[in-house]
Amino acid sequence: MTHHDDQLVIDVISIFPEYLQPLDLSLVGKAREKDLVRVDVHNLRDWTTDRHRTVDDTPYGGGAGMVMKPDVWGRALDDVMQPGSHLLIPSPAGRVLDQRMAEQLAQDEHLVIACGRYEGIDSRVAEHYRQAHRVTEFSIGDYVLNGGESAALVLIEAVVRLVPQVLGNPESIIEESHNISGTLEAPMYTKPPTWRDLEVPEVLTSGNHGLIDDWRREQALIRTARVRPDLLQKIEPERLTKKQRELLFRLKTEAGQDADSPEASRN
Numbered sequence: 001m002t003h004h005d006d007q008l009v010i011d012v013i014s015i016f017p018e019y020l021q022p023l024d025l026s027l028v029g030k031a032r033e034k035d036l037v038r039v040d041v042h043n044l045r046d047w048t049t050d051r052h053r054t055v056d057d058t059p060y061g062g063g064a065g066m067v068m069k070p071d072v073w074g075r076a077l078d079d080v081m082q083p084g085s086h087l088l089i090p091s092p093a094g095r096v097l098d099q100r101m102a103e104q105l106a107q108d109e110h111l112v113i114a115c116g117r118y119e120g121i122d123s124r125v126a127e128h129y130r131q132a133h134r135v136t137e138f139s140i141g142d143y144v145l146n147g148g149e150s151a152a153l154v155l156i157e158a159v160v161r162l163v164p165q166v167l168g169n170p171e172s173i174i175e176e177s178h179n180i181s182g183t184l185e186a187p188m189y190t191k192p193p194t195w196r197d198l199e200v201p202e203v204l205t206s207g208n209h210g211l212i213d214d215w216r217r218e219q220a221l222i223r224t225a226r227v228r229p230d231l232l233q234k235i236e237p238e239r240l241t242k243k244q245r246e247l248l249f250r251l252k253t254e255a256g257q258d259a260d261s262p263e264a265s266r267n
């Protein structure tokens with residue numbers, strides 16, 4: 001397997017390497033075939049030394065469940081980590097993954113994802129590697145998973161699609177970055193123009209690209225206000241058109257969420 005200096009390398013360590021088989025498919029699989037990214041999945045049990053290949057033990061202080069042993073993780077990570085590697089640890093207690101974080105990770109050279117199962121990895125492991133590396137615990141949302149593997153899949157897909165040349169159609173990334181104003185996307189339609197008595201909005205068939213653009217920006221804001229009012233706060237007005245800024249102000253006021261309202265200061 002070849003490797004060039006600018007290539008993103010991702011190592012994943014798990015006791016269920018088969019869980020990461022989806023990485024052979026689709027966009028990530030193709031990016032790996034084209035050598036745009038290297039993804040290597042390792043079995044944590046390869047670094048055990050006992051006959052039973054033990055990876056966990058009972059927690060100090062008592063309590064339910066098992067904790068993953070620091071010595072096994074230490075041997076695995078000493079082998080896989082390089083100077084400059086960024087260690088990522090899936091955890092419901094971590095920083096919630098968002099698009100900005102994915103963009104930053106896509107700039108890294110080497111990501112190592114340490115997937116814990118059971119009640120997690122002995123806390124000294126993160127503490128130890130923080131002495132010489134960047135270590136980031138990340139969550140994919142406010143719910144509990146049994147282990148970090150599915151979170152690793154999510155993170156890898158979010159990051160790899162941002163690696164240059166991975167998306168077949170660079171226009172979709174440009175359109176997306178236009179929309180990095182932080183709104184949700186406008187609703188989309190394709191043929192036929194009438195389906196089960198439902199019509200496509202007339203403006204989209206008008207051929208007037210100025211009008212279509214205005215309509216989509218407006219719909220994006222309305223949709224954001226309706227389903228993710230929390231995102232209205234994060235929108236950077238400098239990235240909006242004048243019309244959009246005026247609509248944003250109205251939507252925030254209607255939601256009682258404009259900067260000067262008492263509602264906003266309570267959050």
Ligand code: 6GU
Binds near residue numbers: 092094141142144
């Ligand atoms: Cl990253 N890991 C686990 N185990 N549970 C989670 C999570 C991660 N994100 C949300 N819940």
